[in-house]
Amino acid sequence: MKRLNVKKMKKQNVDFGQRSYIKYRSKKIDNNSILIECNQGREFQGNMFHLCKSIVKNHPNFKISIPIKVEKKSRIIEFLENENLIKFVNVVDMFSLEYYKLLATSKFLINDTSFYAFFNKRTEQVYINTWHGTPLKKMGKSSSLTNFGNVQKNLMSSDYLVLSNQYSKEKLLVDYCIEGISNTKVIIAPSPRNSTLFSQSKRENIREKYDLTNKRAILYMPTYRDYGTNLKYMQECIEEIDSNLSNEDLLIVKLHPLDQECMDIDFSNLSKTIEFPSEELYEFLPAIDTLITDYSSIMYDFLNTGREIILYTFDKEEYYEKRGVYEDIHEYPIVNTSDLKELICTLKNNNKVEYPKEFLDKFIPLDCESGADDVVDFILSNSNESDKFLIEEVRNDKKNIVIFAGLLWDNGISKAFLNMIDSIDLNEANYILFVKAKAIKKEHIYKLKDLKIPYVIDYSKTQFTYLEGLTTYFYTNYKKFGTKLLKGFVEKKVDRLYDREFKRKFNTMDVSTFIHYTGFDRDIAMLMNSQSNKINTIMFAHTDMFKEYELKQNFNYKIIYRSYLTASKIILVNEELKQSYLDNVPETKKIEVLDNFLGYEKIIQSGTENLYKEMLDYQVIYSPSKTIWQKVETQTITNSDSIFSVNAQNLFLKSKIFDICDLKHLKSHVNDIVDLIEHEMSNVTKRKFDEKHTISTENLAYIYGISKLFLLNDLLNPEIKTFINVGRFSVEKSHERLIKAFETVNAQDKNTRLILVAPHGPLKSDVINQIKNSESCDSIHVLSGMKNPYALIKQCDAFVLSSLYEGQGLVVFESIALNVPVITVDLPATRSVLDEFSVEGKYAAMIVENSESGITKGIFDFVNNDIELGEFDFSAMEKNSKLQWDKIINE
Numbered sequence: 001m002k003r004l005n006v007k008k009m010k011k012q013n014v015d016f017g018q019r020s021y022i023k024y025r026s027k028k029i030d031n032n033s034i035l036i037e038c039n040q041g042r043e044f045q046g047n048m049f050h051l052c053k054s055i056v057k058n059h060p061n062f063k064i065s066i067p068i069k070v071e072k073k074s075r076i077i078e079f080l081e082n083e084n085l086i087k088f089v090n091v092v093d094m095f096s097l098e099y100y101k102l103l104a105t106s107k108f109l110i111n112d113t114s115f116y117a118f119f120n121k122r123t124e125q126v127y128i129n130t131w132h133g134t135p136l137k138k139m140g141k142s143s144s145l146t147n148f149g150n151v152q153k154n155l156m157s158s159d160y161l162v163l164s165n166q167y168s169k170e171k172l173l174v175d176y177c178i179e180g181i182s183n184t185k186v187i188i189a190p191s192p193r194n195s196t197l198f199s200q201s202k203r204e205n206i207r208e209k210y211d212l213t214n215k216r217a218i219l220y221m222p223t224y225r226d227y228g229t230n231l232k233y234m235q236e237c238i239e240e241i242d243s244n245l246s247n248e249d250l251l252i253v254k255l256h257p258l259d260q261e262c263m264d265i266d267f268s269n270l271s272k273t274i275e276f277p278s279e280e281l282y283e284f285l286p287a288i289d290t291l292i293t294d295y296s297s298i299m300y301d302f303l304n305t306g307r308e309i310i311l312y313t314f315d316k317e318e319y320y321e322k323r324g325v326y327e328d329i330h331e332y333p334i335v336n337t338s339d340l341k342e343l344i345c346t347l348k349n350n351n352k353v354e355y356p357k358e359f360l361d362k363f364i365p366l367d368c369e370s371g372a373d374d375v376v377d378f379i380l381s382n383s384n385e386s387d388k389f390l391i392e393e394v395r396n397d398k399k400n401i402v403i404f405a406g407l408l409w410d411n412g413i414s415k416a417f418l419n420m421i422d423s424i425d426l427n428e429a430n431y432i433l434f435v436k437a438k439a440i441k442k443e444h445i446y447k448l449k450d451l452k453i454p455y456v457i458d459y460s461k462t463q464f465t466y467l468e469g470l471t472t473y474f475y476t477n478y479k480k481f482g483t484k485l486l487k488g489f490v491e492k493k494v495d496r497l498y499d500r501e502f503k504r505k506f507n508t509m510d511v512s513t514f515i516h517y518t519g520f521d522r523d524i525a526m527l528m529n530s531q532s533n534k535i536n537t538i539m540f541a542h543t544d545m546f547k548e549y550e551l552k553q554n555f556n557y558k559i560i561y562r563s564y565l566t567a568s569k570i571i572l573v574n575e576e577l578k579q580s581y582l583d584n585v586p587e588t589k590k591i592e593v594l595d596n597f598l599g600y601e602k603i604i605q606s607g608t609e610n611l612y613k614e615m616l617d618y619q620v621i622y623s624p625s626k627t628i629w630q631k632v633e634t635q636t637i638t639n640s641d642s643i644f645s646v647n648a649q650n651l652f653l654k655s656k657i658f659d660i661c662d663l664k665h666l667k668s669h670v671n672d673i674v675d676l677i678e679h680e681m682s683n684v685t686k687r688k689f690d691e692k693h694t695i696s697t698e699n700l701a702y703i704y705g706i707s708k709l710f711l712l713n714d715l716l717n718p719e720i721k722t723f724i725n726v727g728r729f730s731v732e733k734s735h736e737r738l739i740k741a742f743e744t745v746n747a748q749d750k751n752t753r754l755i756l757v758a759p760h761g762p763l764k765s766d767v768i769n770q771i772k773n774s775e776s777c778d779s780i781h782v783l784s785g786m787k788n789p790y791a792l793i794k795q796c797d798a799f800v801l802s803s804l805y806e807g808q809g810l811v812v813f814e815s816i817a818l819n820v821p822v823i824t825v826d827l828p829a830t831r832s833v834l835d836e837f838s839v840e841g842k843y844a845a846m847i848v849e850n851s852e853s854g855i856t857k858g859i860f861d862f863v864n865n866d867i868e869l870g871e872f873d874f875s876a877m878e879k880n881s882k883l884q885w886d887k888i889i890n891e
Contacts, residue, residue, distance in 0.1 A: 017100050018118045019465055022500070024104035029124045033063050033106035039113055039132075041069040041094035043257070044076050045280050047112050047130040049083075050192040054376040056088045062380070065090040065106070067099045079278070108379065114154035117460030120504035121157045128379050129154060130162040130192060131172065133297030134363055138324035140175030145445060148176070149437050149457035156182040156456075157507040161394075162375060164191040164300075165363050171326060173394060177454035180396040181430045183508040187378070188390035190371025191364075193282040197304040198369035206287035210277065215250045218347065219276075219288045223296040224256035225315075227322050231263050237314075237340060238265065238273060244344045245272040252276055252288075290347065295319060299334065300363040308353050311336040312343050333359055399429045399512040401889070402456070406518040407436070408444045410759040410785035411728055412810045413518055413542050416573070419599030421452055423878060424885055432456055434505075434524075446787075458505050462523070468497040476522060479558060491562075498530035511535055513889070516563065519545065522556040525563040532566035538888070539567040542596075543732075543807035544577055546584045551731055551804075564588060571888060573807045574829040594884045595833065596808050600817040600874040607794035607818040611715075614791045615708055621758075622768050622782035623707035711781050714753045715795050721863055722753045723823075724796040726789055726811050727803065729761025738802035739770055739780070741855035746776040749863055755796060759785025794818045798862055802855050806830060816844050816872050823858040825850040837877045842870030 034055065038048035044066055055062055066089050068076045073091065080086040092099045103115070109125055112132040121127050140148055155161060156178050163169050169186050173179035196202050207213050220238070222229070241251055254276035255263060267275055277284070285301075290308040293299050299309055311334055313319070330336050333356055337343050366389070368374075378386050385391070405417040421431065433451065437459035440448075448455060464472065471493040474481045482490030502511075505527075513536040516528050528537045549557050564570055564585045572578055573596050581591055714720050723742065727733040735756065742754045754776070758764070771780050786792070793799060799815035801824040809830035815822045822845035824830055831847060838844045846867055848858035861867065 017095050017097065018463055020097055021100040021104055021118060022463055022465055024101045025120065025122060027101070027105050029107050029122070030063075030105050031107045032061060033065065033102065034108040034110065035065050035067070035102050035106040036110045037067050037115065038111075040116065041067045042072060044068065044079065046132060046282065047192045048110065049280055050195060050282065050372045051110060051130070051376055051379075052085065052089065053083075054192070054372040055380075056085060058373060058376065059380055060088070062108075063090065064088065065092050065102050067092045067094045067102075069094045079280070082278075083280070110379070111154065114151050117150045117153070118463055118504075119154070119157070120463070120500065121507055126160075126379070126382055127158045128160045128162060129158040130375070131168065134164060134168050134300040135171050136295055136297060136299075136325050136327060136329065138175070138326060139171065141177065141449065142175045142326075143324055145437065145448065145457065149435075149459045152176045152178065152457060153505070153507065156184060156509055158184045159508070160185050160187050160379070162187045162189050162192075164189070164194075164367065165365055167362055169392070177432075177456070178394060179454070180394065180398070181400050181432055181454060181509055182394045183510060184394045185384070186392045186394055187375075187386075188366065188392070189375050189378070189386075189388070190367045191301065192372035192375050194301050194304050194364070194367045195369055195371040195373075196282050197286055197301065197367075199286055202283065203286035206279070206284055210287070212250065212287055215248055216289045216350065217287055218245075218249060218251045218290045218292060219254065219285075220251060220292045220312075221254045221296055221298055222256070222259075222312075223294055224258050225319065225323070227318075229256075229259050229263065231265075233314075234263070235265060239270065240340055241344060241347070242270045242273045245347070247272070249347075250274065254281070290350075292343070295323075295325065295329070299329075303355055303360055303364050304367050306353070306355070308351055309334050310343060310346055312338075312340075314338050314340070395510075396430065400432060400509060401429045401513040401515065402432045402434050402506070402511050403515040403517050404434045404521065404524045406521065407439045407441070408447045409441070410444075410787075410789075412807075414447075415599075415814075416542070416596040416810055417517055418447070419597040419602070420885070422599045422602060423597040423882065425882075426452060429889065430454070432509075434458070456506065456509075462497070462501055463504065464497050468493055472497055472526075476526075476556060476559065483558060494526060495530040498526045502527055502531055513538065516540060516567075518542070519560070520555050522559050525556075525559050529559075529563055529566050532568070536568045537563075537566065538569045538571055539563045540571045540573070541577060541581065541807070542573050544580050544805060546580055547805055548732070561585070569888060574832060576828040576832045577807065592884070592888055594888060595877060595881045596810055597881050597885075598810070598813050598817065598874060598877065600813075600878065603790055603814050603817045606788050606790040609788055609791045611791045611795055614786070614788055615712065618708065618786050618792075619784040620705070620707040620711070620781065621764075621784050622771055622780070624710050624778040624781070707781075711755070711783075714781070717751075720751045720753055721749075721798070722755060722796040723798050723800050723859060724755040724757065724793055725800050725802060726757040726793070729758045729764040729767050731763065732804045732806070733758075733761075734802045734804050735763070735767045736770060737852040738800065738855060739767070739774060739776075741802070741852050741859060742780070743774055743776045744856045745859045745863065746779050750779070752779065752859075752863065754780045755792070756780070756782045757784075757786065757789050757792070758782065790814065790818060793820055796820060798823055798859075800855065800859065801825060801827075801830070803827065804850070808833060812845060813872065813874075813877075817874060821862065821867060821869060822846065823848060823855070823862060825854060833877070834872075837873045839871040839873055844870045844872035 036048050036052055038044045038046070052064060052066070055064060068091055070093055073093065077086060077091055080089065080091070092102060103109070103119065104122070107125060109121070109127045111129050137143070140151070155172065155176050161172070161184050163172070163186060166188060169188065178184065207217070222234070238251070238253060245251060249272055251273040253265060253273060255265070265275070267273060286305070288307070290310065291298065291302045292310045292312050294311055294313050299311065302309055311329055313329065313336060316338055335346055335351070337346065374388050378389065406413055408414050431453045433453055433455040435448065435455050435457045437457045471490055475490055475494055514528055514531055515538040516524050517540045519540045519542060528539070531537055545560065549555065565587055567590065569590045569592055570581060570588060571592055571594050572581060573594060575593050578591055578593065714722055725738055729735065739754070742752070746752050768782065771777055771782065774780065793815055798821045799811070801809055801812050801822065803809065803825065806827050806829055809824065809827060812822050812824050812830055813833065824845050824847055826847050826849060834843050834845060834847070846858055846862065846869065848854040
């Protein structure tokens, strides 16, 4: 019996409040209850405050609740008292049981950012998100994926996303990947908080209250900087402005809330400057005559007043580079300066301004004094029509097909998925990648940035009740639990949990097909199983999973097997796998075959990339011992006899790259150049060379490191034969016998080298230790994963596949596409593809016995004989794969 892992159970647990939230979700919806949450309970201002005021004034029959974090509560209550709102609203402690109940049962949910990740909107609820400003700063995938998933989920969960202009709509929908796929409706409407900017009485009252009637009120509002705001500079800047103001001027300083918490501006010696009073910003804003800001969205809102705006952007270059913006504000018809003296001069001029109509129409087309009331009336009427707003559907008419493709590591499955996305017709459906954010490594994030399809990112914990948690824990961790006794009860409980999770993750996004592309992940399999009677579910198998389990037991057999039974279709990547699945899952009749997409044209292009440049990013795990380097150091290196020598005149051609991509050509021209971009070389070496200078071995070692230098040496040497293998450190890749086979060859021919490229895997230390103890240790290189392995494969003499088994052996065909000879062990899946698409019946690869002796013989034959191989019809294979895919998706 497997031992109960209490520590693991606690780690998977969710807190009491969130479990209560699940329970409250079964309670009746209160149609008169409105929950208004501002900045996740940190504040109560802006759109939320002004919507609340309007509801209290015009719809007093509704019960309004405002969740506030405990540490902010006293301040917010005092503020609500001053605004005469406290008796009309219910201030709730954030994360209290009352909060969870209100979140689960209130008919109307209003937010200006996002609810927390556990939030799961019920069908009967109406969620309105009034986004908190027009974005200048880049968001979502254009900026950072930090917190991307929760904001995305909230936007997607919203019934109505209220925005003040089309520009904001375009940025949010694209950069949070919801365009076309979400059932959210976008409402282009007045910004509720801007309504008060039109009130002349509000302006007069505030100016009288703060003795501004005969003064020019100047508001300075610098935005928050992710890289930190310089307190000393800010203090000096404010002091300089203060000293240059007239007696009729008053400077009011309002820092960003995050800066306010950690910065303490000294106002004691300032005669014409005060700190922003304890007023709601937009209630105070009508009193302002001149606004000084930088990159804040308040600039767009203040356009409604028609009064002066000055953008003081002293750190524009740094801000643009580090934070990123959508538009260049220097192109705006707004005064813009990076110089403090110029700012002060502009203030002294007290300019009259007039903003072009097209500029106003772009950012504030509908703002008006009744805006907040109009938005509230629309929300509470729960209508889909309005003659005052523009209502637009986000959802298009295509099917939503969600694909889970794993962690996007540098492996065959990830490559096959990315090749598929490059090859299929993306206009036929909405293809959406589902991603577990916490599982993706930083070095693989770029794959999301470059992806041609949208993605849904989930980074939160699975939510469950005590009973669901215990049942699922035992079901997933104990093989026999739920297989016979209580099988129906257990599976029903687990399915209920994951069905609720599916709704939480995708909410208003109607998914027609869910594809478990990796075929391994347990949680994704359970998520898929919960939907098997509701939508199309497709389970991929990239290898013989039954053999995989027998050899490694590296997945939950019970859950994956159930997926084979419940899935609408099981997709195998090779016809040779079919018999195994028919034998092991005799109950199913839904097996289909889809040959992996190779994306061969992209591979060919990647193979032409400059290896010298690519080599800078490669990480060497193991290289030949220092004894070889010591031998090299004793030799005299000159431009005439060293393959390391480079003429610097060729190296520093201005801003121009000579794409020397074929090292095999260089093997007969060993004195040719190492071609690197000028600025890259200077950044790495920090040296300048005259035209006659020759870069020595020492200098190249400085650029690349000794390990890479030896690899380059072996690739460039025309006397040396290099053999490469790409695959993770895992049992089925059989590195152990490949190394042994190579040792036999290398013992007889010292001019042979083995290069292993392995991004990760459980046998990494075992393989490295085997190499260290090998008699051929000075002839083997090991590199970790790389973005572009094809540039390296292209320069090797042959690729060797040594696997015990493969679903297809994708890298075999990638190597053939690169015109690199392939030696492969005889695998049914690989052979069947070679059988089908090799031209005129002549194999495009050398097939050897699947054994150590077979691999040895294959390498020997390649070294000692001229091997003539056939051609491979990649276009026919690609066409066949597309036909298979269309059949799978459309039937």
